Amino acid sequence: MKFENQPSYSLGRRTLSTKDVAPGEAGTNVTLISQLTLGAINRGRVLQALYDNGPKSRVDLARLAGVNRTTITGIVQPMIEEKLLVEGDAAPSDVKGGKPARPLFFNPDAPMLGAVLLLPGKIQTCLVTLTGEIKAHMKTEFDPLGDRDAFLSVMRETLSSTLSQAPQAPFGIGVASAGMIDSDNGVILAVNLAPVLTGLPLVDLLQEHFSLPVVIDHHPRALLVGDRWFGPGRGLQTFAAIYTGEVLGGAFYIEGKVYRGLAGSGGELGHSVVQIDGEACNCGKRGCWETVAALPWLRREAGRLGLRDPGNITCARLVKEADDGSKAADALLDRYTRNVAFGIVNLQQTLSLNSYVLHGDVAGGGQMAAERVRQHVEQLVMMRPNQEISITVNGIGEGHTALRGAAGLVLSSHLKVVI
């Protein structure tokens, strides 16, 4: 399946010369900003301001970006003509007189984004509109220990069937995958619980098959982008997303950009050490954060304490049982959230981000669990005057945040929209 009528990947840029990428891709350490890249950057930033603040008039955008109204008009007009943005109805303004403002926002009928969420044994695909809506959601399964060709066949079929529901060619495809990902080269390096994926150059394979731009990143980073786009991280310039479950991971949004270490390897927090010579971890080392703050630890401790059905214990159940008066559940919840807090403490001491969004098991415990984590963090971190640490959850929607994030990756990587 190939798309013929591909949209320009420039989201509103009028011309697209081959030379355009040359300055940035010169392969050196220092690059100057040319006149062309300047325009692309500013166009991206206007779009980001729209994402951050919702529908806004030209004047509001000018105020938000600190530039002249005429500049915004110049940037926005071609995007309206390309049907990327639409002008809403004149909103009744709160001021007395004057011409009413026409809010601008993304056109729901603009090309969509393809999104894939790849977890051990499970594939989810969908289309995401530029307004953040999820369409044509599909779920399939694959054998994590099986044959690579079988996996690829399932993958292609599912994605193809989802993408074919788009009225026009999507801007691109974003993939969020569990495991260790080389996002620079588009390769899945290793997924402990799904060996079939090891070493898979998924980006090249999908790019070839669908003739669309494809990006991949690891699961926590997609959650981060999902949070940033239409979740609790919306509008924030600096925050972290933390995933807890069978494994632990994290990703950071720093000074308006998604942080990727070299070859996209930052954020593998699960194997940072919080207990020198502590318990053995899956990774072969000892005392990793994952050994004390992930579900296997929780199950083991629940069993040791004689809690009901320890093999299926979750933070959500723990909160409920503690709420119902179980002292044992309450005590375990306290230890669990404290252990989770240590990882956040180390992040806070290192990067001082101040805002954290929890996903996965702890997020299932809701704001109650988040508040417990926050209290432990405040006790364990070196606080500064006037500093406040915010911890929220974004656990609802069963993969929706990750799928939105995967879609958002396309915007940020291929379309120069900073999300």
Added chain:
Amino acid sequence: MKFENQPSYSLGRRTLSTKDVAPGEAGTNVTLISQLTLGAINRGRVLQALYDNGPKSRVDLARLAGVNRTTITGIVQPMIEEKLLVEGDAAPSDVKGGKPARPLFFNPDAPMLGAVLLLPGKIQTCLVTLTGEIKAHMKTEFDPLGDRDAFLSVMRETLSSTLSQAPQAPFGIGVASAGMIDSDNGVILAVNLAPVLTGLPLVDLLQEHFSLPVVIDHHPRALLVGDRWFGPGRGLQTFAAIYTGEVLGGAFYIEGKVYRGLAGSGGELGHSVVQIDGEACNCGKRGCWETVAALPWLRREAGRLGLRDPGNITCARLVKEADDGSKAADALLDRYTRNVAFGIVNLQQTLSLNSYVLHGDVAGGGQMAAERVRQHVEQLVMMRPNQEISITVNGIGEGHTALRGAAGLVLSSHLKVVI
């Protein structure tokens, strides 16, 4: 002491309107790049390319920056006229024919930078040329428990006497200080070992007294900038500087920029936790990295093991004694470097920087100690294919790196030169 003939703070920008800062300082989250800021940014990047690569011709700079030769000429010419840069003698080129290239570099006679290093009880001041040379170096002492006015008087006098040796007004003054610093507001929040400095708004005080731009940052960040400018971090786009001694600290250079957390609080690594419920730390918590990888730990363990003069043990001595055949010293060195490694491992898992420069006590142990640390890190971290972790030392010069770094802070903050 006030300077009258202040240089333009723009390093080669020709006009400086008041409106110039307005767009950037609009106080919002998204800002567009204007035509004026574009020029400033590109000028700064050309200078960075010069720092990174040493004297280079216009053609070389154009190649390095991926831009047209004429662009470089346009940027560089005003700087030569302002006597910021100088054209060197035509160097014999390695190619056969052609007009010989004229290398450009910083004018040694351009205005210098004032630098201050503030450690508990000790003040160092100097002037730093744009070519990284240290001049008019002075050292004085103050009572860390004494009177604030007494400290300020010593401070002013020392700095005044250093600055007066400059033939023309310096570009500004950079201060590197131990302790917890709010670099955004220019305030020393707390220095455990020098309470007299607590809450001191040093930037405002010095700015008022000397009528020069002043910046402050914490000690590890100055080391980082010093490394980046004329040390082992030169030309790197991503690396960390780690300081070990009585306390532990670190700072990061990420994707071409010095990383500062909110209010400049990132990098307080000493109090990240590597041993949940471990030994008590000065900060009131338990199991901080500082409790197992700083000098107090080393002294205590040396005493426990019966090593000679444990109160004055250093990594340097440990290396020497291990080299001379002491099994006990060798074993302790191994544990010490392993404990240091844990902090680097956590950093690597989190940010994946791959390059680390050690300062302070461990750096005193030379490349030998660094290699031990590196080996431990490689054993403790989750390595990726083709990944290499580099650990170097920059321990020589007794404060010179920090002083250079303090000077470099001025370049990067007030002159928009990205170092």
Added chain:
DNA sequence: ATAGGTTTGTGCGAAGTACAAACTAACTGC
């Protein structure tokens, strides 16, 4: 000595971008 080739560096005009001032459009209140 001279001609041809090569590389470095400099004017000049073109194209692209943001900004400022003046203008039109649309609404409120008297």
Added chain:
DNA sequence: GCAGTTAGTTTGTACTTCGCACAAACCTAT
């Protein structure tokens, strides 16, 4: 109907980078 206010557009200006043509300065071959 008119003044006042806010939103958005038109027009001209300033600034920046780029491509082309050209001069300057060197080497090599004849």
